[in-house]
Each structure stands twice: as structure tokens, then as C-alpha cells.
Amino acid sequence: MVTTLRALTHDRDLTSLRAWLEEHGTLDIADALARLDPADRAVPFRLLTKDRALVVFEALDPLHQQQLLEALRTERVRELFGGLEVTDQARLLDEVPAAVAIRMQAGLPPEQRAAAAALLGYPSESAGRIMTPDFTNVRASMTAADALAKLRRAGPRPTRAQTLVLPVTDDQRRLTGVVDLSDVVTATPTTRMHELVRPETRSVRVDEDQERAARLIQDTGLIALPVVDREDRLVGMITVDDAMAVVEAEDTEDFSRAGGTEPLDQPYLSANVFQLAGKRAPWLLMLAVAFTLTVNVMHFFEGALEAVVALAFFIPLLIGTGGNSGAQAATLVVRAMAVGEVRFADLSRVIWRETRVGLLLGTGLAVVAFPAVAWFFTVPMAVVISLTLVCVCTWASFAGGMLPPIAKRVGIDPAVVSTPLIATLVDATGLVIYFLIAHAVLTGELSGV
């Protein structure tokens, strides 16, 4: 039996290993694991379902538990599982029991912790990747004096924010509330934790989006937010300083993409010229290719341009103003989505307001533009320019408001619906609107076209 497990583990035959594990009892598995080389034990262990993994883990003796945790942390095991297809990973790797997850990550320096979080199966950008497993939990029945004594025994923590909020858990490690250290300190020593529990307990699931967790901390002014697994068992805490770093990184990403560039992954002045160009070249090229649409539109309306060359004069102004109007709409909607004010469900409301705002702004500009164009050019030209401003602003504002929620719905960062992207899209369609209106109004001048 042991030979088989050893052979299967050695061959990295995960499917057969899984079958073998299903056929055997947890005590047999613990026994077989103990007989494997310490470095090899991580592979079969990671294939166990969560419930069985806990039983097996607890059946191992403390030395083997420790060795297993160390083996689970190694880069080699991470690579092995990292090399699997994502769907296979999800199929083969179950969630690790909270007790194992916490002990696996505790005491690791931040860079190794990230690797461990990946092995634990927490998706990238998830709450699990930024939480810290070093915390001191208390029971509801403990007194303030008990809690302070427990903190003193645990000693100073590497990150201070960790001890400022104490999670309250039950016998099953399930989160039942949080207590502020300041309340514990100012309470009389005999006060029980359940009297100090904060009225509202907020927490996030370990696989939830880390930006959501960070914005929750930001919006509610929390110092630390508990992170729980599928069964509400406490696995870590996200502290406010880590949340601020996430918010800054997300805002930098949004800000960069809204300006038509990927974010630099380093300070601006440390990046060299090629790194700077590399973050920008794909965007610039993509937008330039999209701009070839405008060349085609202009080519199509060549006759009109030849007949009334003054039509060309207003092209930058009209498409630029349309682009700006669309950029304004996209900017406000993208930011509102980033801070959680607008969701996909609000799409129809957003479109309805943006269409009216665009109409209002376009009409305002048209009122200003009409006399100026009529004075310096002709009245028909003024009609064309004014009508185009109204249509282009309305259309651009509509598109700028509509696209970010749709982008998010189909899994694209809404911030890529950036000012440059909207401007480019609106440019081509704006030109079509412009030439169609010109055709309709200037029928005399363009009759031969």
C-alpha cells in the first residue's frame, strides 16, 4: 500500500493519486503519508478534500504536521500545482482547512506569504492574498483581563494593526464578532468579550476581490477586517495599512488606464525609457489602428470635402468636443464604479442621465457656436456645426456612460473605457454624423457629390 502511494506520488500521477486517496481511510492515509519522504507529503495531502484533510492533518504527529507545513510552503510544490490548468487546479485542489492555512502562512515574511497564498488556492487579487494570518483571537466568554493576558503571552506582532482588533471565535473557529483593543483596555477587567463585541461584524470571504475588501475598510473606517473561509472559519485579517496600499494601487491602475497607458509597476523615476515606452506602446498602437477608421470615413466623404473644403476646418473641433464629452461621462461613471456607487444593474439609469446631460451640453455649445460660425463663415455652415455639436455630444455622452458598466459585465476593467478609447470611437462615428448632416443641409453646394 505504501509502495503504491510512494510510486504514485513519485510519478506525479495526480488522477490515480486522487483515486487512491478516495479508496483509503483517513488513518491509513495519515499512516502512509508519515512513511513518505517529508518533501513528498505535500502532493497527496493537497489532493484531499477539505474535511478529510483536517482529519488526516490532526492524525499526524506534531513533527510530521510541521514537516508537512514546511513542504507545502516550498516553491517546488507551488510550481507543481501552478503548472496545472486552472480548471484542473480547481478540480484537484480543495480548500485547505483553516487550521492548516493559518499555520502554513503564519510567521512567513510577506514575499513568501504571497507564494503560500497562491498554493492555498486563493485566486490572484483575492482577499486571501493580502490578509495576514498572524492574529490573536478571543472567545466570547473571556474577560478583558483574560484577553489582555492572552495578548501579552502572544507578544508583539510584526504588524501593529493586527492586535488592534481582536476577532471573537467559537469552538469551531467560526467568527462571531470583533472587539476593539481600545475597548478591552478601557473596560473594567472583569467585562466579558461578548459585552464589548461591536454592534456590526463585517467580514469578507477569502476568495473575494481584494479591492472590495479594501474599499469596505475605507468606507467603514475599520482598522482590520476579518477574513473567513467557506464555512465562516476565521483564516486571517486584512489590516488598514494593507487596504490603503491596495486602494492606492487600484487607483493608480484606474488612473493610468483612463489616460491610455498601463500602470508602471515601479516609481516613475526608477523606470527606464524602454519600460516607460513598453507600458504605452500597446495602447498607442491599438488606438492608432482604431483611428484608421477615421481615414476610411474621410475617404468615403472625399467628394464633400472637395466641394466644401471649409468642412475640413471644423473636424478637429467637432470630433475633439465629442471625444471630451464622452470622456467626461466615462470618467465620472468609471470612478463611481470604482468606489462602489454604480453597478451593472444601474446601466439603464446611467444611460438615461448621460443622454440628457449630453443633449444639454451639446445644446449649450451649439447656442454659443451658431452666431460665431454664421459670422465668420455662412449661416448654412452654422446650422451644420450646431446640429453636429448637439448630436455628437449626446451620442458621446451616451456611449461614454454605457460602455464602462458593459465592459465590467464582460470581465474587462471599466477603466480601459478610457478617455483616449472613447475619443477614438467617437471620432469615427462623429465624422459620419458630421458628413451626413452636412449632406442634408448643404444640398446645394454638395449636389454634385
Add this chain to the structure above:
Amino acid sequence: MVTTLRALTHDRDLTSLRAWLEEHGTLDIADALARLDPADRAVPFRLLTKDRALVVFEALDPLHQQQLLEALRTERVRELFGGLEVTDQARLLDEVPAAVAIRMQAGLPPEQRAAAAALLGYPSESAGRIMTPDFTNVRASMTAADALAKLRRAGPRPTRAQTLVLPVTDDQRRLTGVVDLSDVVTATPTTRMHELVRPETRSVRVDEDQERAARLIQDTGLIALPVVDREDRLVGMITVDDAMAVVEAEDTEDFSRAGGTEPLDQPYLSANVFQLAGKRAPWLLMLAVAFTLTVNVMHFFEGALEAVVALAFFIPLLIGTGGNSGAQAATLVVRAMAVGEVRFADLSRVIWRETRVGLLLGTGLAVVAFPAVAWFFTVPMAVVISLTLVCVCTWASFAGGMLPPIAKRVGIDPAVVSTPLIATLVDATGLVIYFLIAHAVLTGELSGV
């Protein structure tokens, strides 16, 4: 004497009041103040220099001190001083002693606290406006047990973050360090505060920019940052939750302006259509007016356009690409400035890198564009387009990198050097570059122009 002070106070003759105060000793002033109506005492008191104000304040009996603090908080006094010119305010109102400032703000709800901060003379957007004066300070010689006892006596605080960091002060209320509550809790009860003081003490001045304070908290992962007055006396603490709110508001402002709109001061879905349009109309109109430059440029080169109508086809592509290149540069530089990576002193470095990045990107695009334009149009046209791409990208990147630091230097928010603004500026100059290159290359076709 008292009659005079009463008459001057009643007339709100601040200049004469000031003269009267300079002529009298602090005990006389305290005596005269005590005889005024409680509501009137605030006016002469606020005109005292800081040093004298402290002596006068301490000479008052506790009841009068309390009445004075209440009078100082009233809306009427704030309006009286708020109605003065800013320069008069600075001339007439000296800083209030730390002891008075803290007691004046302590225990106020946040909205009244903002009013009190304004009366205290802290500039808008300054650290003084967001700090909380409710904190518990300790002495370096106190033991951990003493500190915990002091916290217990002070009782629970409205904001929890306040008690998580304890400022250490000397006899003069001067800040000498900070101690983490978690270290106090885990230390043995006889440990003295000076043993627990954190290695580095960071603080900000009460009149410093609140964004600077918030970014400092963000960058260093602090839970609370002490705020001091001109003489290093502790006047308040800025907590991490308030810092996060400032960072979010500043990022929203930058993000909005970079997209060519003022930030909404309310959630997107609560703003009505006219409020939405109102934040955008000034930007849209200003940019449209700037765009009239492009109409003039095109008008000037009308002859070239008539001779080679194909020149018009590429206008949106060329000025759009230039605008995008400039927007990328501005975006990265504005963000780097917001998070404190780039300052005005780095201007020449920024310009040098952005010029090279622009040259690199423009050359890359030119290499892609040349064969396509040569194939669909003519080789001379391909030369014009390629050369223009190189020049426009380089120029735009140069301008986009240069303008944000210069804007900040002259007191303008760098984020107004937004994507739309850069795009508009680059459009007009890009057109000039384009037509000049076309003139030079297409001499045959344009010989009659």
C-alpha cells in the same frame, strides 16, 4: 477701562480693540474680559497674540475659561472673523495656544469641529481641518500600567483609532514620540514609555496640506499621525480612517480632472442632470474655445488642403495619436506627483525621459504606418505621415511630461493638465507640424500654394 473694552467690542472696531489690548497688561485684560458678556469675550481674545492669549487664558477662572471656549465655538464669532479679508485675518488673528485649541475642539461633533478649525485659523485643506483633538497623551516616564490606567480613566473615545497610538509629550506639551497601544498592552506593566517609543517619530504641522499628511500615513502604514503647532506642541491626531477619506477624495478629484470634468461632490446617482452638466460645462466650453485654434490653423493651410484633399484624411489619426501620446505622459507624471514620487525639482529629468519615450513611440508607429500608407496612397504621402508621427509623438510626450510640474509650481492642480487639455493643445500644434512637413515633402503637388 472696562467701559472702553466693552464699547470697542460692541462696535466690532477690531483695529482699536487691538491697540487697546496692546496697551494693557495680561492681568488687566483677563479682568476686563471677565466683566464682558460671555458671548462677547471671544472677540478681543481672538485678537491677542498667541503668547499673551495663553497667559490671559490661564488667568481666567475655570468657569470663564469654559464660557470663553463656548463663545469661541459659536457660529456668530466665526462669521465675524470669516467676513474679514484673508490678509486681515492673518494679520489680526494669531495662532491659538495649543491648550486652548484642543479644549475648543474636543468633544465637538465632526461638523461643528470643522467650523471650530476654521475659526482657529487653520487653512482649508490643512491638516488642522481633519485632525481630531480627542487623544490621550502620556509622559515618557510613565509605566505601561500608568498609561493603561490613564486610558481607562479617559474612557472610551468616539473614534477608536484615536487610542491606538499614544503621543508622548514633555512638560511643555511638546511631542517627543509615539507609543503603540499594542506595545503598551503586551509590555510588562513596569515598562516605561520611553522604552516603548517607536524608533521614528513622524508628525505634521497643523497648517500643512492635508493630502501630504494623508499620503504620509498611507506610505508609512501609520494608524495615527500627531499634528503639532509652530512650537512643536501637540494639538491633535490624524487617524488612518480620516486619511483614507482624504486620499479617496483627492484621487476622485485627480481622476475627474484628468478626464476633463470637475469632481461631483456627491454620489453619481444622487446628482441630478443639471448638477452633472454643471460640473462638465465649464471644461467642455473651455476646451471647445481652445479648439477654435485648430479651425484657424486649417483655415491658414486651406490652399494645401484644396490641392491635396487626401491630407485631410489623416488629420484625426495624426492629432489623435499625438493627443494620446501626450495624455500618456501627463497621466503617468500627474499620478507620480500625486503619490509623491515626482516634484518640480525633477522637471528636467522628466522632460528628458519623456522626449526620448515620445521619439521611441513615434518612430515605432512610423515604421508600422509607412508601408501601409505607401501601399494605399503614395510614397511621398507615407513620408509625410511617418515624419509627422515621429515629430508629433515626441512633441506631445515632451509637453505632457513638462506641463504638470509647471502647473503645480504656479499653484494649479497638476491634474488639470488632463488628457483632454493636452489633446487639445497638441491638436493645434500637431496640425501646424503636419502641414509644414507636407509643404516640405509635397513641394510638387503644393507648388501653387
